[in-house]
Structures are given as structure tokens and as C-alpha cells.
Amino acid sequence: MDNRHSFEQIIKEDRAGQESKLWRGTFLEYLEMVRDDPTIPKLSHARLHDTIMRVGTQDILESDDQRVKRLYKDESLKVFNFFRDEFFGIEKTVGQIVRYFHSASLKGEESRQVLYLMGPVGSGKSSLVEKLQRGLEATDPIYTIESCPMFEEPLHLIPRHLRKEFEKMLGVHIEGDLCPVCRFRLKEEFSGRYEEVPVATRYFSKRNRIGIGVVPPVDPNNQDTSVLIGSEDISKLDLYSEGDPRVLDLNGALNVGNRGMCEFIEVFKNETEYLHAMITATQEKVIPAPGRHGMVYVDTVIVAHSNEAEWQKFKADHTNEAILDRIVVVKVPYNLRLSEEVKIYQKIIRNSDFRAHVAPHTLEIASMFAILSRLQPTSKCDLMTKLKLYNGEEVVEKGKTKKIDVSELREDAKREGMTGISTRFIMKALDNALSDNVEGNCINPINVREALISMVKEADLPDDTRKQHLEFLQDVLHKEYLELLEKEITKAFVYSYQEQAEALFQNYLDHAEAFVNKTRLKDRNTKEELQPDEGFLKSIEEQIAIIGSAAEGFRQEVIAYLWAASRRGDRVSYRSYEPLKEAIEKKLMTSVRDISRVITKARTRDEEQTGKYSAMVKNLLDSGYCESCVDVVLKYAANNLWKD
Numbered sequence: 020m021d022n023r024h025s026f027e028q029i030i031k032e033d034r035a036g037q038e039s040k041l042w043r044g045t046f047l048e049y050l051e052m053v054r055d056d057p058t059i060p061k062l063s064h065a066r067l068h069d070t071i072m073r074v075g076t077q078d079i080l081e082s083d084d085q086r087v088k089r090l091y092k093d094e095s096l097k098v099f100n101f102f103r104d105e106f107f108g109i110e111k112t113v114g115q116i117v118r119y120f121h122s123a124s125l126k127g128e129e130s131r132q133v134l135y136l137m138g139p140v141g142s143g144k145s146s147l148v149e150k151l152q153r154g155l156e157a158t159d160p161i162y163t164i165e166s167c168p169m170f171e172e173p174l175h176l177i178p179r180h181l182r183k184e185f186e187k188m189l190g191v192h193i194e195g196d197l198c199p200v201c202r203f204r205l206k207e208e209f210s211g212r213y214e215e216v217p218v219a220t221r222y223f224s225k226r227n228r229i230g231i232g233v234v235p236p237v238d239p240n241n242q243d244t245s246v247l248i249g250s251e252d253i254s255k256l257d258l259y260s261e262g263d264p265r266v267l268d269l270n271g272a273l274n275v276g277n278r279g280m281c282e283f284i285e286v287f288k289n290e291t292e293y294l295h296a297m298i299t300a301t302q303e304k305v306i307p308a309p310g311r312h313g314m315v316y317v318d319t320v321i322v323a324h325s326n327e328a329e330w331q332k333f334k335a336d337h338t339n340e341a342i343l344d345r346i347v348v349v350k351v352p353y354n355l356r357l358s359e360e361v362k363i364y365q366k367i368i369r370n371s372d373f374r375a376h377v378a379p380h381t382l383e384i385a386s387m388f389a390i391l392s393r394l395q396p397t398s399k400c401d402l403m404t405k406l407k408l409y410n411g412e413e414v415v416e417k418g419k420t421k422k423i424d425v426s427e428l429r430e431d432a433k434r435e436g437m438t439g440i441s442t443r444f445i446m447k448a449l450d451n452a453l454s455d456n457v458e459g460n461c462i463n464p465i466n467v468r469e470a471l472i473s474m475v476k477e478a479d480l481p482d483d484t485r486k487q488h489l490e491f492l493q494d495v496l497h498k499e500y501l502e503l504l505e506k507e508i509t510k511a512f513v514y515s516y517q518e519q520a521e522a523l524f525q526n527y528l529d530h531a532e533a534f535v536n537k538t539r540l541k542d543r544n545t546k547e548e549l550q551p552d553e554g555f556l557k558s559i560e561e562q563i564a565i566i567g568s569a570a571e572g573f574r575q576e577v578i579a580y581l582w583a584a585s586r587r588g589d590r591v592s593y594r595s596y597e598p599l600k601e602a603i604e605k606k607l608m609t610s611v612r613d614i615s616r617v618i619t620k621a622r623t624r625d626e627e628q629t630g631k632y633s634a635m636v637k638n639l640l641d642s643g644y645c646e647s648c649v650d651v652v653l654k655y656a657a658n659n660l661w662k663d
Contacts, residue, residue: 086411352436
């Protein structure tokens, strides 16, 4: 009973909220409203720009993620909240789209151009357009001439000779003319008394074809422009003459998209002649009416999209210059940041009926494969290093952080992200991995990697591409996962890993500072004054190949770096300086490697070993593993780590 009451209450409240925004009155009453609020009669580009900006922006550097701060330290990049929770790693693409709407909202040249999204399959072109459409549907309703087939702006009713005077009184610019249907009604129904014409509000709706039009690719052998501009109702030709506006059926996508937007799917699959209506709709803001009814004014954002091959083919034909000149191209590449790729799969899984357990690092390993396939080789580093640098990570080699300029890497590979493995390919692999482990109802890095290997072998790929993909999966990612796994098992074995790492870090700092300053240090417990323990310092440093004369320089770098960090007010921890962090983690791994190897490989364990094994399994379960995947990864570790 309570549920029924709450359902009924939700329905009533929603209906009341919707109806409160509906309005109906005369054109004269509408004019009074516009005088009070001149923002009411917005053009389509301005409306979409306002829709995007209404929910605000933030600077990407406001993020708490140190990787983001490292990656974008030299540039200020806006994150638009409208797109933030659904699109990841394509901030620059989104920025270009918003820039187009901003320019177009100011009635610049871009307001008379098509926004064209070009990119590989599964990069998010359609999703970006759908987001804009949903944004329109969520906005307040627009004021339209009641019963107009094109939901047109009521200000079109004002005669040309009075517009300047009305513009001064209202504080708006009046653009556009009545459609043939409304012109006929004004004359016949209202005897030209436009102040009496009824005005009503309408909500944008893709399904009801109000303000949002969609043009799918049409069969080249049967291209009927009625899909774009409507048609004449043949059944009415018996009642009215051919030139009578009452025979018009203005229900084409460009008519429907008036006041809002019109989407052209796989736009260049259509014949060039078919696209001319799209060009006049943007440049002249008019389209031909069906039959002998002249031109019809339209105010619509035209967004087209297709893949790069279609674009290159279209661009190569010099006869298409007129259309090319009226297109704003925005590339929508694949994402190249690991952390953002993981978020993409988390979002897809969240929005699907996928209910299986996902073991730690599963999406990370799958994402690594996707991004490796999208990167272009460089002489400056290997692809796995490039992947980590693009993710804002610090890469340590021989005790030093690799100093490679990410912007230079990007500059050298301008087509990066336009080819490679799509998100759909990865999602199919996750589904396949699950279907192979229905009983466990769990996917993990091992069965996902096997599913990817199988799919790559079966895929229709060039031989060299297949060979490279298999090398990523069977060699590069195999090694990468073993490193992740060893670290994970170490953490599970070491009681309060974080505390031990911090203790090692503080101890190292005390001894290194005393060594660098040539002083003695006071033991924290006994208060004795001691010489710095070089043996201890070396045991940490040798983990990252710092030996001999390099050690003194390394200690000075650590103290200088952390002293500067503390001056800035940064919180200093064992994670603060990447080379030292890596050394400490490797030291902890070394300390438990032998016991890990014995316990995970042993078929029989004594009481002490059984206790340690059980504690390790419990820690793994607490950190996100399930019983099924713990068993799998520990067997995998026994077979692949710590080989005798």
C-alpha cells in the first residue's frame, strides 16, 4: 500500500512539475513575456551552448589526482560538468565542441557551419550526439506558434516593416520567416491579425520528433529528399491545388530539427546531391519546401558524424569543396589515458546487466591492451613507458625519474588514437571471459587475457597487426601483470603494509639526512646518538640499481626533493618521491619473496605456514578478490612467479 502511494505520489509530482512549465496564450501576451525576459527567443546554437554551460565547469588541475596535475601542469584545460560523468580522456575534444557552440552562439561564421565529428568506431561520436540530444530534452520547453509543423519561433509573425521597432522595444534580434503553413493560417484563419495567433510551449523530444531530427544513411539508389524536407500529402491533392500549403507535410528531419538539432548518421554514405539541403540549412538557413512552395527558414544545429575512411574519401573529391568549406571538423580519437579507459568500462558495466565479480586489475590489464594498440611507436621510449607517461605516472629507470616531455610525444604522433582496439572489442572479451567461467561468476586478468588472445587470433586483422597485438598480450602484459600480482601478494603477506613502508621511509630519511649533512642521528627509541647506517641505506638503494658513487647523489636528491615538498606544504609520505617509493616497495617484496614462494607453491603446509597462508587469503579477500579468483590468481602466481 505504501509503495502504491509513493508511486502515485511520484507520478503526480512529476506531472505537476511538467505542467507548471506549460503555457498557452496569444502572441500579444508572448510579446510581453519577451520584453520581461529577452533570453526567451534563443537561437538553436545559443540554446545548446547554454544547456552545456548551465551545469558549470572546473579546471582539470582542481583534481586531487597527482597524475592529472603532473600531466597538465603546463596547460589550463576546462572540464565541462555536462559531459564529465559520461566521457573520459577526451577533454580536448569536448573543449573543441563547446568552443564551436560558443562561437556559433555569438552568431559568428560557425553558426552557419555543420559540426562534424570524425573518429574511429566506438570512440564515442554517437554518444556525444546522444548526450546533446538528452540535454535538449531536459531543458525547459520552448515557445512555439501553436500547431506549427516546425514548432517555429512566434516572433516570425511580426511583419518585416515593423521588426526594427519591435527589436528596440524587446531588446532582441528577430531572424527568420513564417513557414508556408503558418503564413496560410495567418491569412485564412486570423485574417492577418497576428497578435491573436495562439502561442504554446513544447518540450523537446527525440521520440516525438519535436526539435530533434535524425537522418540515417539512405540507400544511394533510392535517395528521397522527403526524409530531409518533408513531402506533399498526395491524398490531399484531390481537395486542394498543388500550390496550396495545406497539402504540405513538413515532417522531414530538418523540419523536425528546427529550434533544436539535426543529426546526420554516417553522413558521407549519402550521395553528394543529397547533402545540398544540409548546406543551405546551415549557410542560408533555408531549405526547399516540397513541391512549389519556395524556401522555408530553419534554425537548427546540424551535427554529422562518420569514420575517418569515409571522411578521407569524401575530402579527396575536389568537387565537394563547397560542402567542405561549410564543415567544422572535430576529431574524436580513442582515449589514451589508462585511468580514464578503466572508467569507461566501469561506466559500461554499471549501465548494463553485467553482475559478475570483477577481480582487481582486470579492467586495468584490458585497458592497457586497448591503449597499447592505439599508441604509435617512438624512439624516445617503449610503448608501455609511453602508456604510463600518458597516464601522468612517473617512470623510474636506474633510480631516476624518466624525463620525457609528454607534449613532445603527442606532437610526434598526431594521428595517435585514430586507430587501434575499440571499447566494444574489450567489452566482448569481458563477456567471453565470463561465459568461460559461468560457475565462478567472476572475471579476472588471467581469463580476460586468454579471451583477448583468442579474439585477436580469430579477428580479421593484417598479419603484422595481429603479431603486435599478440606480443602485447602474451609478453608485455604478462610481465606487467606478474609485477602487479607480486606487489599484491606482498601487501597481503606483510602485516600493515602501509605502516611498514612508512617506517622504512622515515628510517631511510633519518639516516640519509645525517649522511648528507655529515651529522649523527638520535635513535627514536633509545635516544642514543648514532652514525648513519650506510648498510641500511644501501639495502634500500640497491633495489633500484643505485650502487657505488651514485648513492651519494641519490641521497642528496631525495633530501632536496622532500625538503622542497615540505616547504610547499605538501604532505610527505613514502609515496612522495617515486624512485624511493619504488625502492621501498621492492625491499618489502624481497623480504617476503621466499616465504611467499614456499607457501603459495607448497602442497602441504605446517601449522605456521597454514596460518600465514590463511591470513594472506583473508587480506586478498578484504582487498576486493572473491574466493573463486583468489584461487585462480594464487595458482597463477605459483606457476609463474618465483620460479625455481
